[in-house]
Amino acid sequence: MAFDFPFVKEALTQMFKKSSCEEYPFKPKEAFPNYRGRIVFHGDRCIKCGLCEKVCAGGAIHNVLISEDEEKEVYERTFDLTSCTFCSYCSDFCSKSAIELTGDFHMTGTKHEDLLVKGQYTKVKKKPVAKAAPAAKAESCDNKAE
Ligand code: SF4
Ligand code: SF4
Numbered sequence: 001m002a003f004d005f006p007f008v009k010e011a012l013t014q015m016f017k018k019s020s021c022e023e024y025p026f027k028p029k030e031a032f033p034n035y036r037g038r039i040v041f042h043g044d045r046c047i048k049c050g051l052c053e054k055v056c057a058g059g060a061i062h063n064v065l066i067s068e069d070e071e072k073e074v075y076e077r078t079f080d081l082t083s084c085t086f087c088s089y090c091s092d093f094c095s096k097s098a099i100e101l102t103g104d105f106h107m108t109g110t111k112h113e114d115l116l117v118k119g120q121y122t123k124v125k126k127k128p129v130a131k132a133a134p135a136a137k138a139e140s141c142d143n144k145a146e
Contacts, residue, residue, distance in 0.1 A: 031103035036086040038104040039079045041119035045098040046077075048123050052090035052099060060084040066120070073123045081107055081115040 022029060031037060053061045060083040067074045079090075079099075091099040109115050 031105050035103045035105065036088050036101040038102050038107055039081065039084065039091075039117045040100040040102055041077060041079060041117060042098045042100070043077065043119040043121040045096040046121040047096055048121060049095075051093045051095075055089040055093050057087065057089070058083045058085045061090065071125055073125065074120055075123065076118055076120050079117040081117060082112065 053063075060080045062078045062080065063075045064078070065073055066076045086101065088101050091097075091101050107115060
């Protein structure tokens, strides 16, 4: 009695074929163009306009004052990638290109801090404007006539 096992032939054929799967992570993989991945903040370009926070629907951008002296305040800005929807609004609205959504898609971690992107920016304090001395009273017409 002859047995027919067609799947055995197929299994043996596939066993020696090149895999059709991506060999990631053994072979690095680039993101597609315009992929919106991990955020990078360039604090030195920031002009403190606050627009990025206003347009962030995810409420993912937070600022904390970390130091202060008579001339300036230094803030730490955090982008919480666990709240971020990667909409890119913050980056699109930033006129100084201080926020970048990169092609880095490796966004995993074992703790919350692994998914926080931090950067610092400095706010120069405005110096109080000295009040101008009151203008000297103009001489009266009577005095001029004398
Ligand atoms: S990162 Fe850009 S949008 Fe946000 S406060 Fe700075 S300059 Fe303004
Ligand atoms: S990409 Fe969108 S959700 Fe994420 S921080 Fe920017 S504005 Fe907020």
